[in-house]
Amino acid sequence: MSIRFVVPVVLALVSVFTAPARSQTANVCPAIETVEIGRNRELRVNGEPFFPIMLWLQNHERIDDGLKSGINTFCANGGSLGKKDYLDQLARNGLYGIVHFQDDHKEVLDHSHRLGWIHSDEPDMSKTVSDAAVRAAAGMNINSSTPLSRIVDGNPGSWTVLDPLVGAEITVKLEKPVTVQSLAVSATVSSGLPVAKEIVFLADGDEILKANLENKRGQQKFELAKPATLERLTVKVVSSYPGDNQWGSLGEIEGFNELGKNVLLSPPRLVPRTLPEDVIAQYHRIKTADPVRPVLVTFTGSFFEKASRYDEATRKALYPEFVKGSDVAGFDIYPIFGSGYPSRLNWVADATEELVRIAGPQRPMYAWIETNKGSKWMTLSKQLDVEPKHTRCETWMAIIRGATAIGYFTHRWQPDYKQFAPEEEMVAELKRLNGQITRLAPAILAAPSKARIDMTLDDGLPCHFKATDCDGALYIFAQNIDLGPEPESKRQFEQITPRAGKATITVEGLKAGTSIEVIDEQRTIKATAGKFTDDFAPLSEHIYRLEL
Numbered sequence: 022m023s024i025r026f027v028v029p030v031v032l033a034l035v036s037v038f039t040a041p042a043r044s045q046t047a048n049v050c051p052a053i054e055t056v057e058i059g060r061n062r063e064l065r066v067n068g069e070p071f072f073p074i075m076l077w078l079q080n081h082e083r084i085d086d087g088l089k090s091g092i093n094t095f096c097a098n099g100g101s102l103g104k105k106d107y108l109d110q111l112a113r114n115g116l117y118g119i120v121h122f123q124d125d126h127k128e129v130l131d132h133s134h135r136l137g138w139i140h141s142d143e144p145d146m147s148k149t150v151s152d153a154a155v156r157a158a159a160g161m162n163i164n165s166s167t168p169l170s171r172i173v174d175g176n177p178g179s180w181t182v183l184d185p186l187v188g189a190e191i192t193v194k195l196e197k198p199v200t201v202q203s204l205a206v207s208a209t210v211s212s213g214l215p216v217a218k219e220i221v222f223l224a225d226g227d228e229i230l231k232a233n234l235e236n237k238r239g240q241q242k243f244e245l246a247k248p249a250t251l252e253r254l255t256v257k258v259v260s261s262y263p264g265d266n267q268w269g270s271l272g273e274i275e276g277f278n279e280l281g282k283n284v285l286l287s288p289p290r291l292v293p294r295t296l297p298e299d300v301i302a303q304y305h306r307i308k309t310a311d312p313v314r315p316v317l318v319t320f321t322g323s324f325f326e327k328a329s330r331y332d333e334a335t336r337k338a339l340y341p342e343f344v345k346g347s348d349v350a351g352f353d354i355y356p357i358f359g360s361g362y363p364s365r366l367n368w369v370a371d372a373t374e375e376l377v378r379i380a381g382p383q384r385p386m387y388a389w390i391e392t393n394k395g396s397k398w399m400t401l402s403k404q405l406d407v408e409p410k411h412t413r414c415e416t417w418m419a420i421i422r423g424a425t426a427i428g429y430f431t432h433r434w435q436p437d438y439k440q441f442a443p444e445e446e447m448v449a450e451l452k453r454l455n456g457q458i459t460r461l462a463p464a465i466l467a468a469p470s471k472a473r474i475d476m477t478l479d480d481g482l483p484c485h486f487k488a489t490d491c492d493g494a495l496y497i498f499a500q501n502i503d504l505g506p507e508p509e510s511k512r513q514f515e516q517i518t519p520r521a522g523k524a525t526i527t528v529e530g531l532k533a534g535t536s537i538e539v540i541d542e543q544r545t546i547k548a549t550a551g552k553f554t555d556d557f558a559p560l561s562e563h564i565y566r567l568e569l
Contacts, residue, residue, distance in 0.1 A: 049115045050093055052133035056314050058348065062377075062385045063425045063466035064315065066136075072462035073136065074455045075119070075428035077389060079440050081110040086431075086441040090448055091455030093117060094136055096317070096428060099440055104129045119317060122307045130311055137315040137349070138307050144295035145320045145343060147330045153287035158190035167270070173285045177207035177240065177272035186215050186269030189258040193274065199284040200250045205242040207272035208234050215264030217271060224251035236262045240273070254285065291330055297339060300346035315348035319389065322354040324379060325372040327365075340379050350380040351387035353430060356415075357407045358391040361399055364511040366411065366560075367502055370418035370485070377423035387426035388419035392451070393442040395433025403514050404435075409450035414560040416454060417500050421487040421562075425466060427458070457541060461564065465498070467491035472569065473529035478503070478522035478557065486526070497565040499526065501557035519559035527552040530569050540564040 050066075057065045064071045073094045076087050080100025087095060094117040098107045104120050105128045111118045112134035120129065122138045129135050151170035157163060162184040172181040173193055183189035201224075210216050222230040229249045234241050256274055276285040300318065307316050322328030324340045331339065344350050354372050356365035369388060377386050392412050394404040416427055429451065433442035443451065458465065470488040476499055478484045486499040505518035528551065535548040539555070541564065546553050548567075555563055 050117045050134060052112075053117070053136065056136060058315065058383065058385060059466075061425070061466055061468055062383065062423075064136075064349070064385055070463050070466040072458060072466060073117070073387065073426035073428075074458060075387070075426065076441075077428055077430050078432070081107055083441045084110060084114050084116065086448075087116065088114060090429070090443070090451040091453075091459065092429075092451075093455075093459070094119060097121060097139055097142070105132065108132045108135055122303070122310070122316075126310060135314065137317055138311070139317040139319070140300060140303065140346065141295070142319055143321045143353075144300050144318065145293045145323055145339065147291040147321075147323060148294050149289045150292050151287050151289045152196075154194040156192050156194070158192075161185070161189060161191075162268070170287065170289065172271055172274050173287045175273070175283070175286050175288050177209075180209045180270040180272045182268055182270050183217075183258065184268035186217060186258055186267065187261050190255060192253055192255040193285055194253050195251070195285075198250050198252050199276070200248050200278055201245065201254075201276035201284060202248050202279055203242055203244045203277045204230055204232075205240050205273070205275040205277070206232070206234060206256075207240045207275075208236075208238060209270045209272045210236065210238045211270075213265040215261040215266065215269045217258045217269060218261050219259040221257045221259055223255040223257070224249040225253050226255070238272075240275070242275075242277075248279070291335070293339060293343075297342035297346065300343055302346075304346035315385075316346075317349040317351060317387075318343070318347040320350070320352045320376070322352055322368070322372055324352065325354070325368065325375050327368060328354055328372065344380050344384065347384065349385045349387065349426070350376060351389065351426070351428070352376055353389035355389075355391040355396075355430065357405055357411060358394060358396050358430070359398065361403065361405060361513045362511065362515075363405065363411070363517045364504055364508075364515065366414060366504060366517070367418065367483075369415040370422045370502060373419045373422040373424050385425040386423060387428055388415075388424050389428045389430045390415045390419070392429050392431050392447055393433055393444065395435045395439070395442055397434035401435040405514055405516070407447075409447050410560050412447065413450060413454055413562075414500075414502070416458075417498065417562045418485075418502060420458070420465060421485055421498050421500055423487075461496075461540070464489055464491040464494075464496040464566075467496070470495055475527045476524055478524050480520075480522060482520060482522040484522075484524060484557070493568065495528070495565075495567050495569060497526065497528075497567075498562065499524065499557075499565065500562040501560060503559065521556065521558050523554055523556050525552055525554050526565075528567075528569070531567070532569075535567060535569075538566040540566055 054067050059065045075094045075096040076092050078097045078099035096119040108118045117134050117136040119137045119139050153170040153173045155169035164182040167182045171179040216236050232243045275283045278284050391407050431441045467489040470490045474488050476486045482503040488497045503520050531548050533550040537546040
């Protein structure tokens with residue numbers, strides 16, 4: 022799939038692209054006449070490069086928070102206002118909106134401040150499914166946290182609740198007939214719970230085995246008097262060893278053929294909650310209604326090996342298909358808010374690079390960045406603060422590795438729910454950081470520099486950079502991404518100790534004595550022949566401008 026409106030747009034914009042760049046103005050987003058994708062995977066609004074700086078799922082009452090944070094775009098409507106009223110509110114405050122495509126899309130097709138559409142969030146979110154069709158008899162209480170399919174998943178430790186245990190009856194329905202010569206049951210034994218004792222097996226309604234289990238854990242196997250061919254195997258618990266409750270459990274039911282193969286086995290597998298073909302179909306519906314505004318999709322981190330529940334083969338099959346349903350692709354990985362691991366800050370950089378590769382040379386790409394604590398997945402008292410240095414570091418990591426837009430996740434669930442939860446110090450840093458990104462958008466989104474450049478930090482500390490050519494100048498966005506000495510184990514909630522270092526940046530053709538501006542730091546550096554050096558504090562970045 023290609024983004025069909027890209028090619029003619031890029032050709033038409035050559036003269037604009039080579040003209041002197043003008044920076045976008047924070048919080049004064051003009052009415053949209055065109056939204057296009059340029060040759061550097063950048064969004065261009067009315068022919069000018071535009072760097073979206075977004076807030077996720079905020080209602081109109083959070084507009085002032087967005088303005089105070091230097092935001093230019095609200096992504097998804099987090100309130101009760103209809104799309105038109107919501108976008109009208111944003112427009113009055115000089116902000117763009119990105120909204121979901123639903124039946125009411127027609128009323129905002131030509132809205133002056135609708136930047137684009139976005140798919141339902143995280144269509145790639147994994148869920149566990151099983152091909153096993155296991156049904157309980159009427160009158161049994163079903164525990165959704167221990168699905169019946171577990172009883173044939175191949176793992177005796179993933180027990181299935183039977184409530185009540187005595188009289189429990191479950192049926193495994195197979196896709197085609199199988200022949201079994203032996204059956205096995207893995208009982209579960211827990212303090213206070215009854216344990217299954219007498220069990221009856223029926224093949225398509227006919228009894229084939231009555232067995233007494235021992236009061237012990239583990240597999241107990243029984244040979245049949247003769248092989249049985251069946252499509253439905255029913256298991257009934259007739260009696261139990263006593264316990265304090267009426268409910269109990271079984272770990273596994275197995276049926277073995279003449280080769281010793283368990284023909285009842287149906288292991289669980291992970292699938293996305295929305296299939297790629299459904300995302301693509303929705304994309305085509307959107308593009309039919311609106312062929313000119315871009316469609317965004319946000320993924321979980323599961324395309325990235327270190328953050329994925331999917332195996333490599335599944336990742337390689339899923340994500341190249343998923344991105345076909347979008348014009349702009351993004352992801353969310355929150356190292357501290359999401360999992361309590363500051364040692365995973367660099368996942369943002371590596372995942373950005375990976376999604377850029379998957380999304381291809383025509384798609385803009387964005388990353389959602391954490392701003393506060395209050396996650397619902399961890400005990401609040403254990404959670405670490407997301408500090409301004411972390412948000413700043415992750416943001417520049419993403420930009421340097423290829424993000425052409427940024428969004429901030431500001432929700433919290435503990436100690437209370439808030440859509441916008443950053444503290445005052447974080448808001449001040451967001452304002453500064455987003456103002457800087459806004460001013461430098463033309464340079465950030467410009468073509469990669471043709472100059473040969475390299476960067477190293479003393480002692481081999483990790484670092485990276487992005488270099489572009491803009492308006493006759495070379496811009497270098499450089500960052501120290503060291504997270505500290507490698508610990509024996511990177512434990513949850515363990516603070517990191519990133520280190521400072523002196524960088525040497527080599528630039529082909531750089532003349533001795535060249536003055537290098539360090540942007541927003543009120544200082545300059547004098548180059549020696551072919552290189553210059555600078556000090557980098559922990560997790561810091563510098564932005565250099567020079568003319569060769």
